[in-house]
Amino acid sequence: MKIGRNDKCWCGSGRKYKACHMSFDNRIKDYWNRGYEVPDHSMIKTPEQIEGIREAGKKNTMVLDFITPYVKEGVSTGELNRLIEEYTREIGGIPACLGYQGYPKSVCISIDDVVCHGIPSDDQILKSGQILNVDCTTIYNGYFGDASRMFCIGEVSEEKKKLVRVTKECVDLALEATKPWGTMGDMGYVCNKHAVENGYSVVREIGGHGCGVQFHEEPWVNHIGEPDEGILFVPGMTFTIEPMVNMGKPDVWEDEDDGWTIRTEDGKPSAQWEYTILVTEDGTEILSH
Numbered sequence: 001m002k003i004g005r006n007d008k009c010w011c012g013s014g015r016k017y018k019a020c021h022m023s024f025d026n027r028i029k030d031y032w033n034r035g036y037e038v039p040d041h042s043m044i045k046t047p048e049q050i051e052g053i054r055e056a057g058k059k060n061t062m063v064l065d066f067i068t069p070y071v072k073e074g075v076s077t078g079e080l081n082r083l084i085e086e087y088t089r090e091i092g093g094i095p096a097c098l099g100y101q102g103y104p105k106s107v108c109i110s111i112d113d114v115v116c117h118g119i120p121s122d123d124q125i126l127k128s129g130q131i132l133n134v135d136c137t138t139i140y141n142g143y144f145g146d147a148s149r150m151f152c153i154g155e156v157s158e159e160k161k162k163l164v165r166v167t168k169e170c171v172d173l174a175l176e177a178t179k180p181w182g183t184m185g186d187m188g189y190v191c192n193k194h195a196v197e198n199g200y201s202v203v204r205e206i207g208g209h210g211c212g213v214q215f216h217e218e219p220w221v222n223h224i225g226e227p228d229e230g231i232l233f234v235p236g237m238t239f240t241i242e243p244m245v246n247m248g249k250p251d252v253w254e255d256e257d258d259g260w261t262i263r264t265e266d267g268k269p270s271a272q273w274e275y276t277i278l279v280t281e282d283g284t285e286i287l288s289h
Contacts (some may be wrong), residue, residue, distance in 0.1 A: 053212035057287030060145030078122035128154025188225025242274035
């Protein structure tokens, strides 16, 4: 439905459209006329939503900070899952993973060749030499914060340490390349380029996603791209940057026994870091990390 100049703005500010988002929408329309893929209003958060997502992101970061000292040799991933669920509820949050499309636990913990969606278990004991990703999403007051971190257990090989480090660099370079009125291709290009230059590959089938009002929203975020291509980033968009970087080839497969666990096809290690970010008027803001 077309909004009149003197109608209330779609963003919920209560202001007239002409004094609020009309020039913003006209700028997006100009990019669309020039052939760019542009976001619709459903991908652009209102100030009220942004504040809610920001608070959820803070809670999610608190959960990852809390669990960090417990991630060590001899601890089971099942125990980490219990600690995360208990702490999340203690601070007023809800573990978003629990029950999501049938997922049985409160967090995803992925070790070595597991790319993502590793299911915690009391039988899975952390051992020296492993690398693992703890991927946590928290619902707080109806909003979502999502992030993941890598951990090295005990004495880890230099090869694995480098993979973890370079993957973090990929995320930070991607963040730096994410700019208002830039494109997803700008971000994906620098992310993939850094991985390839270090002899690694970025998983193609799985990417980031819009996040905040729902767990998974549009747009799907590709960490491989070409400059000035892909969807336009505009202020108010919230989404995750979370490249999955493989030591070997990018190919992956899903474990049919549990329907969740994604592994590298060649059995080589994979690493992932994840931020939820907000595109602002002059750059980006990390909402959870």
